[in-house]
Each structure stands twice: as structure tokens, then as C-alpha cells.
Amino acid sequence: MGLIVNNISLVNFRNFRMLSVDFSQSITILVGHNAVGKTNTIEALQMLTAGYSFRKPTPVQLILEGEKQSKIHAHLTGDGRVIDLSCTISSLRRQYEKNGKKCHATDIPGDLMSVLFTPDDLACIKRSASYRRGEIDDFGKQANKTYAKVLAAYLRSIEQRNRLLKENVVDFSLLNAWDTSVALGGAALLRARLKLFRRLSAKTSEIYKQISGGENLVLRYESSIGEISADQTKEELLDKFLSSLKDAHSIDERRQQTTVGPHRDDIVFLINGKDARMYGSQGQQRSVILALKMAEVLVSEEILGTKPLLLLDDVMSELDKSRREAIMNFTFGDIQTVITTTNLGYFSPDMVDVAKVVSFE
Known part of the structure; x- marks a missing residue:
């Protein structure tokens, strides 16, 4: 099975003074009323596998009220390896460690990735483009350490260019220089994102056809700089992006922001040729996201050679019986899965019998 998480311990984390949970190598169900800390446990697992939290909290929000710091620790084994991961959180920072040695958050997914599915994800198709971009980018940050650095560098350059555009009188010689910086970073990000998107989209379409009874799903990447593809070189993407930035000078100056680039791109889901956002039923939209999450599991395994940790946070209550069964058939006995409910x-009954059930009170 590869690496699995055997245990996680939390000290002064969120609402917990102290918590220790042992996990099954297959399915663990965390059951309890709302607001007892089940999602906080999922969050800690994600932080120690993905290197970030889906809630995007400040450090202070991760510390029990009245305390100065918190700590989370996970013990992993498998493939003849033993790995201890921890994160100590103070009011100013988060310090990760792997086997007792300090490391960066981007080093964390190098051994075991995780795929998280929450109720918010079910609205991905209806939400803003930034949410759909974020789905790909968050996965990319786990899949490739360089991806996170490229994304962060690009967003910093966009911030600097936007700051220049907000000045009373724009210095166009300086703007041209920032165009080059933005285009270099943007071309690198586009190339990485498009390659990952191609892998995910192919598998998402295959899975969707299986769980939808044969419907055809196509994922289309819509770029703000025109038609592009993963087959283009970095140089070709650079030239196209730079040209688009130059063409947008007037509108960018008027709006005081950069209006083209990968930070403005979108992903469109087409079911039988029609935009799922406009014409898809709620059931179809949920099946699309379910298929995308399953695709992330498969691509994670391709990248690392080991199955990821699957985290399902209270999604069963949001899915009908057929979609719940689709998830369970996909994961049953093969992927380490932690579910809250x-x-x-x-x-x-068969699943409850084989699962490790942990009660939260």
C-alpha cells in the first residue's frame, strides 16, 4: 500500500488541549456532532501531508485560546520507511520538521500526498474562476515542489506590477520592465499548470463517464492570453504572454490592475458539449467534482508511486446514495481514507464493520 499515517497527535491545536488518534491502514471514520473538532483533525492531517491548510488560517487561529503555541505530529510507516512529521505553530510562524530536521512546508508532500474533499468543493463549478484555478494550483503545489515556488514568484510580480499601475502617473518604461518579469514567471507557471491540467482532465473525463452512465465530459482550459496548449514551449508561451501584456497597457492603466495572465484564467467543464456551470444539474456538477477528486488520487499515485491519503470531510451528507457508493467503491480497502460524519x-454495514470508528464527543 505504500506509506500510511498511523497516528496523529495535537497539542493546543484549535479546540484541542491534547488529542491522539490512531488510524486504520484502510478506512477510519471520525463520528460526532458538529463543532467537536472532526474537521480540525482533518486540517491537521492535511497540514502534515500537503504542507498547507485548506482554511488558509493565520498562525494564531491554529493555537488554542490562551496558549502561545501549538504542535501537530504524525507518524508514518510503509515501504520499509519510518517518517515523523511535525509542525510547531507560534503567533508568527509555522515550523515544519521531518524526522527531527527543520524543513520547508513545500518539502512535506515529498513522501505522501493527500487529497481533500469538502462540502465547499461541491460548489466548485458554480463559484468564481479563482476557486477552479486554486484546485489545480493546490494540487500542483503538492505534486511538484517547484510548482509552489513558481506560483509564489509569479503572484509577487503581479502584485508589484499592480502597485505600479495604481500610481497617479504610470512610468511606462518601468511598466515594460515589469511586463518582462511577469511574462517570464507567468510562462513558467502556465507550462507547469497546463501539463498537470492535461493529466487531470484526461482521468477526470474517464471517471465521469463511468459514474454518470456514459455522459461525455471535457475539461477546457480558458486562457486570458488566447489559445494555448501544454505542447507549446516556454519560449512560445513567453512571447504570447508578453504580447498580451503590451496590448493590455491601456485597459490595465485604466483598471489599475493586470487583466491578463494565469491569475485570470478559468477552467470550463463541458457535459455533452454544454457548459456545466450554465446547463448542468446539481447532480451532474457534483459528479464532475467527484470525478476530479478521484482523478487527483490516481495522478498522485503516478507522481509519487504511492497512494495518497484521502480526506473526506463531511461530504457524505451532501451526496446522494449513488455518489456515496461511487466514492466507497473507489476507495474501499485500497486507499487509506479518513472520513468525518x-x-x-x-x-x-459492510463498510462500518471493516472501518475503524473513532467517536468525538
Whole structure:
């Protein structure tokens, strides 16, 4: 099975003074009422596998009220390896360690990736483009350490260019210089994002066809700089992006922001040729996101050679029986999965029998 998380311990983390949870190598169900800390446990697992939290909290928000710091620790084994991961959180920073040695958050997913599915994800198609971009970028930050650095560098350059555009009188010689910096970073990000998107989109389409009864799904990347593809070289993408930035000078100056680039791109989901955002039913949209999450699991395994940790945070209550069964059939006995729920009735008796059930009170 590869690496698995055997245990996680939390000290002064969120609402917990102290918590220790042992996990099954297959399925662990965390059951309890709302607001007892089940999602906080999922968050800690994500931080120690992905290197970030889906909630995007400040450090202070991760510390129990009245305390100065918190700590989370996970013990992993598998493939003849033993790995201890920890993160100590103070009011100013988060310090990660791997086997007792300090490391960066981007080093964390190098051994075991995680795929998180939350109720918010089910609205991905209806939400803003930034949410759909973020889905790809968050996965990319786990899949490739360089991806995170390229993304951060690009966003910094966009911030600097936007700051220049907000000045009363724009210095166009300086703007041209920032065009080059933005285009260099943007071309690198586009190339990495498009390659990852191609892998994810192919698998998402295959899975969707299986769980939808044969419907055709196409994922289309819509770039703000015109038609592009993963087959283009970095130089070709650079030239196209730079040209688009120059063409946008007037509108960028008027709007005081950079209006073209990968930070403005979108992903469109087409079901039988129609935009799922406009014409897809709620059930179809949820099946698309379910297929995308399953695709992330498969691509994670391709990248690392080991299955990821699957985290399902209270999604069973949001899915109908057929989609719950699709998830369970996909994960059953093959992928280490941690699920939170308020009701064990969402699961088949067979699953409850084989799962490790942990009660939160």
C-alpha cells in the first residue's frame, strides 16, 4: 500500500488541549456532532501531508485560546520507511520538521500526498474562476515542489506590477520592465499548470463517464492570453504572454490592475458539449467534482508511486446514495481514507464493520 499515517497527535491545536488518534491502514471514520473538532483533525492531517491548510488560517487561529503555541505530529510507516512529521505553530510562524530536521512546508508532500474533499468543493463549478484555478494550483503545489515556488514568484510580480499601475502617473518604461518579469514567471507557471491540467482532465473525463452512465465530459482550459496548449514551449508561451501584456497597457492603466495572465484564467467543464456551470444539474456538477477528486488520487499515485491519503470531510451528507457508493467503491480497502460524519447511517454495514470508528464527543 505504500506509506500510511498511523497516528496523529495535537497539542493546543484549535479546540484541542491534547488529542491522539490512531488510524486504520484502510478506512477510519471520525463520528460526532458538529463543532467537536472532526474537521480540525482533518486540517491537521492535511497540514502534515500537503504542507498547507485548506482554511488558509493565520498562525494564531491554529493555537488554542490562551496558549502561545501549538504542535501537530504524525507518524508514518510503509515501504520499509519510518517518517515523523511535525509542525510547531507560534503567533508568527509555522515550523515544519521531518524526522527531527527543520524543513520547508513545500518539502512535506515529498513522501505522501493527500487529497481533500469538502462540502465547499461541491460548489466548485458554480463559484468564481479563482476557486477552479486554486484546485489545480493546490494540487500542483503538492505534486511538484517547484510548482509552489513558481506560483509564489509569479503572484509577487503581479502584485508589484499592480502597485505600479495604481500610481497617479504610470512610468511606462518601468511598466515594460515589469511586463518582462511577469511574462517570464507567468510562462513558467502556465507550462507547469497546463501539463498537470492535461493529466487531470484526461482521468477526470474517464471517471465521469463511468459514474454518470456514459455522459461525455471535457475539461477546457480558458486562457486570458488566447489559445494555448501544454505542447507549446516556454519560449512560445513567453512571447504570447508578453504580447498580451503590451496590448493590455491601456485597459490595465485604466483598471489599475493586470487583466491578463494565469491569475485570470478559468477552467470550463463541458457535459455533452454544454457548459456545466450554465446547463448542468446539481447532480451532474457534483459528479464532475467527484470525478476530479478521484482523478487527483490516481495522478498522485503516478507522481509519487504511492497512494495518497484521502480526506473526506463531511461530504457524505451532501451526496446522494449513488455518489456515496461511487466514492466507497473507489476507495474501499485500497486507499487509506479518513472520513468525518455526524451519522454512520450514510455508510453500508459492510463498510462500518471493516472501518475503524473513532467517536468525538
